[in-house]
Amino acid sequence: MSQLTKDKTGEGFWGNLANSPSTNEFLKGLWKENPVFVQVLGMCPTLAVTNTAMNGLAMGLATTFVLLMSNILVSSLRNVIPKQVRIASYILIIATFVTMTDYAIQAISVDLSKALGAFISLIVVNCLILGRAEAFASKNTVGKSMLDALGMGFGFVIGLLSLGAVREILGNGSIFGIPVFPASFQEWVIMILPPGGFFTLAMWLMFFNHRKQKKAAL
Amino acid sequence: MFKKTLHISTSPHLTKGIGTDDIMRNVVWAMLPVALYSVWSFGLGALVVLATSTTACVLTEHFLAKISKKESTISDWSAAITGLLLGLTLPPGFPMWMAFLGGVVSIALGKFVFGGLGYNVFNPALVGRAFLQAAFPVAITTWHPVYAPDRFTTVPSATFTAPFMEPSTVDAFSGATPLSAFKFDHVVTNSYDLALGLIPGSTGETCAALILLGGLYLIARNMMNWRIPASILLTVFLLSGALYLANKEAYPSPDFMLFSGGLMLGAVFMATDMVGSPVMPAAVWLYGALIGVLVVVIRIWGGLPEGVMYAILLGNAVAPHLDNLIRPRVYGTVKTAKKS
Numbered sequence: 001m002s003q004l005t006k007d008k009t010g011e012g013f014w015g016n017l018a019n020s021p022s023t024n025e026f027l028k029g030l031w032k033e034n035p036v037f038v039q040v041l042g043m044c045p046t047l048a049v050t051n052t053a054m055n056g057l058a059m060g061l062a063t064t065f066v067l068l069m070s071n072i073l074v075s076s077l078r079n080v081i082p083k084q085v086r087i088a089s090y091i092l093i094i095a096t097f098v099t100m101t102d103y104a105i106q107a108i109s110v111d112l113s114k115a116l117g118a119f120i121s122l123i124v125v126n127c128l129i130l131g132r133a134e135a136f137a138s139k140n141t142v143g144k145s146m147l148d149a150l151g152m153g154f155g156f157v158i159g160l161l162s163l164g165a166v167r168e169i170l171g172n173g174s175i176f177g178i179p180v181f182p183a184s185f186q187e188w189v190i191m192i193l194p195p196g197g198f199f200t201l202a203m204w205l206m207f208f209n210h211r212k213q214k215k216a217a218l
Numbered sequence: 219m220f221k222k223t224l225h226i227s228t229s230p231h232l233t234k235g236i237g238t239d240d241i242m243r244n245v246v247w248a249m250l251p252v253a254l255y256s257v258w259s260f261g262l263g264a265l266v267v268l269a270t271s272t273t274a275c276v277l278t279e280h281f282l283a284k285i286s287k288k289e290s291t292i293s294d295w296s297a298a299i300t301g302l303l304l305g306l307t308l309p310p311g312f313p314m315w316m317a318f319l320g321g322v323v324s325i326a327l328g329k330f331v332f333g334g335l336g337y338n339v340f341n342p343a344l345v346g347r348a349f350l351q352a353a354f355p356v357a358i359t360t361w362h363p364v365y366a367p368d369r370f371t372t373v374p375s376a377t378f379t380a381p382f383m384e385p386s387t388v389d390a391f392s393g394a395t396p397l398s399a400f401k402f403d404h405v406v407t408n409s410y411d412l413a414l415g416l417i418p419g420s421t422g423e424t425c426a427a428l429i430l431l432g433g434l435y436l437i438a439r440n441m442m443n444w445r446i447p448a449s450i451l452l453t454v455f456l457l458s459g460a461l462y463l464a465n466k467e468a469y470p471s472p473d474f475m476l477f478s479g480g481l482m483l484g485a486v487f488m489a490t491d492m493v494g495s496p497v498m499p500a501a502v503w504l505y506g507a508l509i510g511v512l513v514v515v516i517r518i519w520g521g522l523p524e525g526v527m528y529a530i531l532l533g534n535a536v537a538p539h540l541d542n543l544i545r546p547r548v549y550g551t552v553k554t555a556k557k558s
Contacts, residue, residue, distance in 0.1 A: 181382060186384040189352060189354070
């Protein structure tokens with residue numbers, strides 16, 4: 001990815017790829033319109049299930065899958081769905097894939113399913129997914145919608161992972177369950193409690209906004 | 219020589235007002251006896267905690283002012299007060315790194331993100347303490363005995379815990395503070411011991427007499443709103459007195475309620491934070507009464523032995539609304555007219 005962004009003005013294969021509009025559809029979700037740090041969408045799972053890096057990653061991937069499938073279906077049905085009932089139809093489509101994801105996670109890991117709890121079902125009402133369906137997939141081709149969903153989905157994974165990593169390191173002294181501190185580490189209990197989620201999110205938002213302002217000032 | 223010249227000048231005629239730093243310096247003087255007594259009664263453990271939290275607050279203030287390219291505001295003493303207050307609410311022998319972290323959180327999250335002194339919603343020292351209480355519930359309720367014979371020669375082993383490591387509790391005191399003793403074992407401590415500070419507890423909360431002395435000094439110099447401590451203490455006294463009269467077995471006596479825990483320290487030095495408390499006298503009485511009621515409710519029916527910190531933070535949160543609530547109607551406006 002770094003090569004792609006560096007070669008923006010370049011020629012050849014990478015240059016063409018970096019300048020093509022479809023690459024842009026993918027990349028915008030990762031950084032410029034990151035769902036967590038820029039659009040501040042889907043705050044419910046962002047705050048609730050990021051107490052460990054693993055939970056954040058699983059939640060992010062589940063959301064990405066639902067987002068991808070619903071974007072594809074919404075986009076391919078965009079000329080069929082009547083305008084008056086579009087929200088209901090989108091919710092129905094999203095709920096279908098959420099149910100599939102829910103069962104898949106239960107089949108793969110019961111522990112993970114227990115840790116994520118109701119928040120997997122709550123992907124249905126994640127405003128990120130409905131937002132992309134309404135704002136993008138219902139107006140664009142299937143290919144573009146897929147790229148958009150992947151970009152937004154991975155951007156969401158990045159957001160959840162960076163929250164989950166900070167909270168797990170400070171709150172539990174480990175990352176992905178692997179200890180990073182000696183055994184006598186003192187856990188910051190607050191970091192795995194809800195206030196820790198708010199503090200960490202606020203810190204990351206402060207960091208990214210500070211960078212953005214600095215860039216704009218240059 | 220008397221000069222017979224008439225000076226004519228326009229108003230204002232005052233040549234010198236009281237600045238922020240004057241008030242803050244006087245608050246430090248008022249807190250000094252409390253801090254000195256805590257060092258006398260708890261020894262080096264208290265000294266290290268107070269010094270660490272104060273240093274952390276001053277350094278954080280200076281550093282954050284520098285990176286946001288503002289003039290450093292440490293010379294107005296407000297950061298030092300926050301640090302000293304935070305230290306006074308922590309138990310002696312509290313690990314240094316946690317006290318330092320508390321100081322950083324107090325200034326950075328309690329004050330600076332809101333825009334610095336005068337813009338903070340909550341009392342910064344209590345924000346720091348609330349963070350520490352939620353993050354390290356065990357360390358912050360590990361007490362040390364008062365007037366230990368070796369208090370000036372040895373430092374509690376937890377004090378110098380390496381950063382991010384769990385403090386050892388080998389020499390910690392297994393006994394409880396008067397409030398938790400009452401809450402969990404129903405043991406009432408003698409009120410004279412409470413008033414004079416002959417009890418274990420946080421560094422600065424033990425000697426109620428010295429705290430009141432500091433408060434009287436500030437009230438005498440007109441640098442503290444006397445209505446705030448008066449209304450808090452009165453509410454606590456009346457409410458717990460009524461409960462005590464109703465059932466002397468189940469509820470503690472009002473003098474025990476007044477002199478135990480952090481009530482004195484909170485009522486005199488924390489709730490009176492000029493930024494976080496209301497301005498109008500009637501709103502101030504309401505504010506104090508609300509804090510007083512919350513203190514009694516949390517202490518008697520809540521899960522925690524002590525509720526002064528949360529009571530004051532909640533009081534801070536509603537303070538601006540209380541000012542709005544009792545704002546007099548502007549002459550000539552209709553009563554039902556909504557503020558635009």
